[in-house]
Amino acid sequence: MKKIKLEGAITAIVTPFKKDGALDIDALKRLLKYQLSGGINGIVVCGSTGEAATLNDEEYARAVKCAVEEIGGKIPVIAGAGSNNTQRAIELSRIAQEQGVDGLLHVTPYYNKPTPNGLVAHFKAIAEAVPLPIIIYNVPGRTGSNVPPVMILRIAKEVPAVVAVKEASGSINQIGAIIENAPKGFVVLSGDDALTLPAMILGAKGCISVVANESPKLFSALCQEALKGEWHTARVLHFKLLRLMDVNFVESNPIPVKAALSMMGFIEDVLRLPLVALENKNRPEVERCLKELGLIKRKNGKN
Amino acid sequence: MKKIPFTKKQMEDLAEKYPTPFYIYEEAAIREAARKLIGSFSWDKGFKEYFAVKATPNPSIMTILKDEGCGTDCSSLPELLLSERTGITGEDIMFTSNDTPAEEFRKAHELGAIINLDDINHIAYLEKHAGLPPILSFRYNPGPSRQGNQIIGNPVEAKFGMTREQILDSYAIAKEKGVERFGLHTMVVSNELRTDYFIETARMLFDLAGEIREKTGAELEFINLGGGLGIPYKPEQSEVDLAAISDGIRRLYEEAVNSNKMSKVKLFMECGRYITGPHGYLVSTVRHVKDTYKRYIGLDACMANLMRPGMYGAYHHITVLGKENAPNDVECDVVGSLCENNDKFAINRQLPKINPGDIVVLHDAGAHGHAMGFNYNGKLRSAEFLLTPNGSFRMIRRAETADDYFTTLNFTK
Numbered sequence: 063m064k065k066i067k068l069e070g071a072i073t074a075i076v077t078p079f080k081k082d083g084a085l086d087i088d089a090l091k092r093l094l095k096y097q098l099s100g101g102i103n104g105i106v107v108c109g110s111t112g113e114a115a116t117l118n119d120e121e122y123a124r125a126v127k128c129a130v131e132e133i134g135g136k137i138p139v140i141a142g143a144g145s146n147n148t149q150r151a152i153e154l155s156r157i158a159q160e161q162g163v164d165g166l167l168h169v170t171p172y173y174n175k176p177t178p179n180g181l182v183a184h185f186k187a188i189a190e191a192v193p194l195p196i197i198i199y200n201v202p203g204r205t206g207s208n209v210p211p212v213m214i215l216r217i218a219k220e221v222p223a224v225v226a227v228k229e230a231s232g233s234i235n236q237i238g239a240i241i242e243n244a245p246k247g248f249v250v251l252s253g254d255d256a257l258t259l260p261a262m263i264l265g266a267k268g269c270i271s272v273v274a275n276e277s278p279k280l281f282s283a284l285c286q287e288a289l290k291g292e293w294h295t296a297r298v299l300h301f302k303l304l305r306l307m308d309v310n311f312v313e314s315n316p317i318p319v320k321a322a323l324s325m326m327g328f329i330e331d332v333l334r335l336p337l338v339a340l341e342n343k344n345r346p347e348v349e350r351c352l353k354e355l356g357l358i359k360r361k362n363g364k365n
Numbered sequence: 366m367k368k369i370p371f372t373k374k375q376m377e378d379l380a381e382k383y384p385t386p387f388y389i390y391e392e393a394a395i396r397e398a399a400r401k402l403i404g405s406f407s408w409d410k411g412f413k414e415y416f417a418v419k420a421t422p423n424p425s426i427m428t429i430l431k432d433e434g435c436g437t438d439c440s441s442l443p444e445l446l447l448s449e450r451t452g453i454t455g456e457d458i459m460f461t462s463n464d465t466p467a468e469e470f471r472k473a474h475e476l477g478a479i480i481n482l483d484d485i486n487h488i489a490y491l492e493k494h495a496g497l498p499p500i501l502s503f504r505y506n507p508g509p510s511r512q513g514n515q516i517i518g519n520p521v522e523a524k525f526g527m528t529r530e531q532i533l534d535s536y537a538i539a540k541e542k543g544v545e546r547f548g549l550h551t552m553v554v555s556n557e558l559r560t561d562y563f564i565e566t567a568r569m570l571f572d573l574a575g576e577i578r579e580k581t582g583a584e585l586e587f588i589n590l591g592g593g594l595g596i597p598y599k600p601e602q603s604e605v606d607l608a609a610i611s612d613g614i615r616r617l618y619e620e621a622v623n624s625n626k627m628s629k630v631k632l633f634m635e636c637g638r639y640i641t642g643p644h645g646y647l648v649s650t651v652r653h654v655k656d657t658y659k660r661y662i663g664l665d666a667c668m669a670n671l672m673r674p675g676m677y678g679a680y681h682h683i684t685v686l687g688k689e690n691a692p693n694d695v696e697c698d699v700v701g702s703l704c705e706n707n708d709k710f711a712i713n714r715q716l717p718k719i720n721p722g723d724i725v726v727l728h729d730a731g732a733h734g735h736a737m738g739f740n741y742n743g744k745l746r747s748a749e750f751l752l753t754p755n756g757s758f759r760m761i762r763r764a765e766t767a768d769d770y771f772t773t774l775n776f777t778k
Contacts, residue, residue, distance in 0.1 A: 283382050295760040298748075299382065356381070 066138050066165045066195040068226050068249045069267045070103030070289065071282040073274040074111035074142075076316045077125055078329035085121045087128050089329045093275070094132040096328065100278025102137065103285070105129055106167055106270055108158075109142030110204060111316045116334035119157060126161040144169030144199060148184045155192040165195040167228065167270070172205035178213055182220050189223035196223050197270075201230040201253060211239040218248050228253040228270045234260050241265040255281070255307040259300045262288040272315055273307045276322050276357055306351040312344050322348050325358055366689060367600060367728050369646065370394065370752060373686040376648055376724050379750070379758055385724070386649040386666035387748040388735050389758070390421070392429055394644040395731075399433040402594075402636060405611040409618070411631025415459045417592055418444040420637025420732035421645065425751055425761035427451045430640065438592070438635035439478070442469045449476060459589065459635065461504065461550065463525055467494035474498055481550045481589070485531040488538055502548030502589065503527060503535045507569060511553050520553060533576065536583040547583045548633075549574060552591030556638060558605050564613035566590055571617055575626030587631040590614075594639035598680045598729050605639070638732040645731020647671050647681075647747075651723045652702075660697040662719050667701020668708040669744035671730055672737040675707040682728040683711055691717035699725070703742050735762075745770060 075097065078089035097105060107129040108114040108122055117125065126141045133139050141158035143166045145151040155166050171184055189196060198217060202208035214227050229237050230253025237257070241250050241264050251270050252261040258269040262285070274281040284299040310318045317333060321340035324331035325348065331339050340348065352358045370391045379387075399414065406412035415438040416430045422444060427437060428451055436457035437448045448458050458478035462469060465487065473480050474495040481502040482488060491497060506526030512519065527535060536547060549570060554562050570588050577583050594605050614632070621627050649666035673679035683699060685691075693715040701708040710727060719725075738746045745765035750758045 280382060292759065294763065298760065298763045 063193045063223060064164055064195060066140075066225065068104065068138070068165075068197070068251060071268055071274050071278065071285040072104035072106055072138075072140070072251065072270045073097050073102050073278060074106040074109045074270050074272055075129070076275055076320055076323060076329070077108065077112040077114070077117065078320075078323075079332040079334065081330050081332060083332060083334065085117075085124060086329065087124060090125060090128050091132050092328050093323070094129060097274070097278050098133065098136060100274075101282045101286075102274060102278040103268065103282060104138045104140060104270075105133060106140045106142060107163075109167055109199075109270070110169070110201070111272055111275070111319065112142060113316065113334055113337065114142045114144075119153075122154065123157050123161060126158050126163060130162040138164040140165040140167050140197065142167045142169075142199075144171075146171040146173050148187050151184070151188055152191040155188055155194065159192050159194055163194065165197060165225075166192070167197045167199050169199040169201060170205055170207070170209045172207070175207065178216070181209065181213060182217055185217050185221045185224055189221050194223070195225045196221070197226040197228050197251070198224055199228045199230070199253065201228075203230065203232070208236075211236055211243065214240055215243055215245075218245055225249060226251055229261070229266075230254055232257065234264070237261045237266060238264045255310070256300075256304060258284065259288060259293075259296055262296075263293065272310050272319055273303055275316075275319050276306060276310075276326065276352065277303065277355060280355065302355070306355065309344075309347055309351050312347065313340060318344065318348055321345060322352055322357075325349060325352060367682050367684060369684060369686075369726055369728075371646075373724065375758070376686060376726075380648075380650065380724070383748055383750075383760070383764070384665075385747075386647060386664070386670050387750060387764070388730065389646045389648060389750050389752055390423075390426060390641065390731055390761075391644045391752045393754045395426065395429060395641055396433055398640045398644065399430055399435055401607065402634070402639060403434060405607040406632060406634075408611070408615055409632045411587070411629075413631065413633050414640075415457075415589075415633060415635040416640055417635050417637030418447060419736060421641045421734075422447055422736055423749060423761055424451045425759070426641060427453065431457075435640075438637070439473070442466075442472055445469065445472045445476060445478070454478075456500070459502070459633070461552075461635070465490075470495040479548060481548070482535065483526060485527055485535050485538070488535060488542070492542065497539070497542055497544055499544065500546035500548065500586070501539050501544045502550050502587075503532050505529070505532050505549060505551040505570070505573060507551070507553065511565075511569065526551065529573070529576075532573070533580050536577050536581040540581060540583050546586050547577075548587040548589060549577070549585055550589040550591065552593060552635070554591075554593040556595040557593050558595040558597065558602065560606050560609045560613065563590065563593070563610045564617065567614040568617050571621040571626060574630065575621065578627060585627060585630050587633050588627075589633040589635060592634060592636040592638070594634075594636050596638055596642045596729060596732075598682065600682060640732070642732035643729050645729070645734055647727040647730040647734060649725055649727065651719055651721050651725060653721055654719060659713075660695065662697050662699045662716070662725075664699060664701055664710065664725065666710075666727070666747070667703045667742075667744055668705065668710075669703060669739050669741060670701070670747055671710065671727060671734050672739070673733060674710050675705070676737075681710060681730060683714065683716060684726045684728065685717050685719055686724045686726060688717040688719075688723070693717055695719070703744065705741075740770060743767075743770065 078086040143154035226249035455477040460473035504526040653663040668675040749762040
């Protein structure tokens with residue numbers, strides 16, 4: 063099985079759409095170039111930030127392929143391939159594997175309410191079908207059910223292909239409990255930008271991030287300083303980014319971050335239903351945060 | 366041309382994450398300076414440099430100097446606390462203060478620091494508030510017999526130290542009160558480049574040591590020659606000749622010992638500027654260029670970040686990154702944004718043509734630079750970075766925020 067280095071800032075990249083709703087590969091390339099130049103340590107393509115739920119197989123394959131080609135092996139590319147239908151999760155994983163990804167991100171099955179044995183069987187089935195490293199994604203806010211640390215650890219133990227967890231439970235206790243008892247080499251990644259620093263103090267290795275879409279440079283610097291144990295500096299960067307981290311969730315992710323990236327000139331502000339573009343009342347705050355960080359220019363002379 | 370240990374690109378990258386202005390200190394060069402100073406006095410086995418914390422009061426810098434074998438010269442309670450928190454205690458601290466409050470004496474005594482008294486009346490004051498330690502040092506002010514220099518001023522006008530009569534009495538009083546070990550200290554000049562000054566100071570102190578022995582019977586254990594070693598702020602100046610200073614002092618030392626004026630006392634120094642001054646840089650971005658009766662280059666740093674030019678009219682060399690080889694054919698004043706017209710880093714300076722967004726480096730800001738910073742006009746203090754020997758920049762102080770500045774205020778109605 064492929065080895066994968068999961069460390070530092072990994073961007074859950076948005077999937078850009080054109081005005082007519084079609085997949086915008088050129089814009090995706092622009093974003094990926096920006097990510098590389100910002101010193102990011104990995105890319106998750108077609109995750110929930112990438113609106114994967116609204117992509118058909120052909121679009122999914124093109125987006126993943128684009129990421130693999132544009133990144134060119136410089137950093138790991140991970141594809142979101144999760145589903146609450148195990149067979150479907152396997153199909154997506156196979157498509158991603160064909161495009162040449164380095165790993166898979168699988169959200170824990172939602173809606174069906176699997177039992178513990180069912181959860182293990184789900185990940186085992188994927189691992190047997192597709193020989194790629196798997197990151198479990200625990201995000202109770204989206205799936206409606208929390209997978210507790212004992213369960214994460216059980217999956218890690220019984221399914222060796224599961225090498226990491228993206229923890230987005232929002233519970234620092236839970237993150238600590240996984241790290242404390244994790245088998246050697248098992249990686250915990252924060253799934254919440256604003257919890258990255260506290261999680262890394264406890265031993266998390268990085269974050270699968272939304273805010274890195276907008277500021278790969280600052281967010282990767284935050285993770286690098288934290289990896290070096292330079293907490294003082296990491297704190298400065300944390301507080302510098304905190305407002306933007308919060309604003310990114312003023313509406314459902316990726317609505318605000320797509321608005322931001324469109325203000326920055328990278329993409330069209332287009333989402334696929336059932337998501338719609340950011341409400342006007344929330345735009346000034348996004349704009350203010352971007353200006354503060356120098357991510358968009360202040361208007362010179364005008365107004 | 367003055368050397369800069371970092372590139373324009375490195376500063377642009379750093380400034381993207383942490384806005385200018387900020388200070389950069391070069392660790393390797395600071396270590397080198399400490400080694401050079403200590404090395405040039407290697408003939409005195411007891412020689413010790415007590416780094417003047419006031420020059421660059423940052424625990425990361427102090428730790429580096431501790432590692433090089435330096436102690437600390439402290440002048441206030443926070444400086445004593447900084448030393449303590451950096452793991453520097455006992456006789457690795459020399460406490461020299463004036464108009465000293467009781468609590469500072471108490472803390473110095475508690476830490477076992479060598480206490481250096483500025484006034485004869487402080488013996489009783491120290492005894493009353495902290496008790497007398499087994500070792501005491503006294504600060505000598507030579508008065509009209511020496512000339513001083515621009516920063517410290519004429520010794521007669523200087524508030525520091527005691528007269529000859531007072532200092533002799535002080536040893537006698539302390540001895541009577543049971544103090545057993547003694548030191549002698551002076552500090553006549555600051556930022557002095559001329560060799561003779563230091564040799565003359567040593568001669569003065571060695572003579573005084575003889576008189577102390579003769580008149581009071583007190584036997585000195587050390588003589589602290591003070592600091593005052595200057596650095597070449599201007600490009601045309603050259604470095605202080607440490608070898609010549611050490612050599613001159615050595616001859617006088619041997620003479621004094623051989624003629625039985627004093628025993629083989631340990632020599633101490635308390636340099637700050639010499640150690641960190643040339644190895645610290647204030648990095649700032651040009652905000653505006655203004656043409657009125659003169660051309661003004663407005664920086665994002667101001668006198669609150671570096672006070673020396675405004676306070677002493679001190680010269681700090683300025684380099685515009687990326688324009689090192691451009692002709693210096695534009696005369697301008699380089700200014701900050703304080704509402705004070707002495708907030709000028711340079712007046713009528715010939716510099717290359719400067720545009721907003723250019724990054725400028727103010728040289729020789731490593732001592733009494735950030736340390737002398739203040740908050741007037743609500744200016745916030747900048748971050749400090751250490752350029753480590755592996756080439757990375759380590760933040761050793763974050764920039765102040767407005768909340769830091771407001772933290773002591775009461776906003777309730």
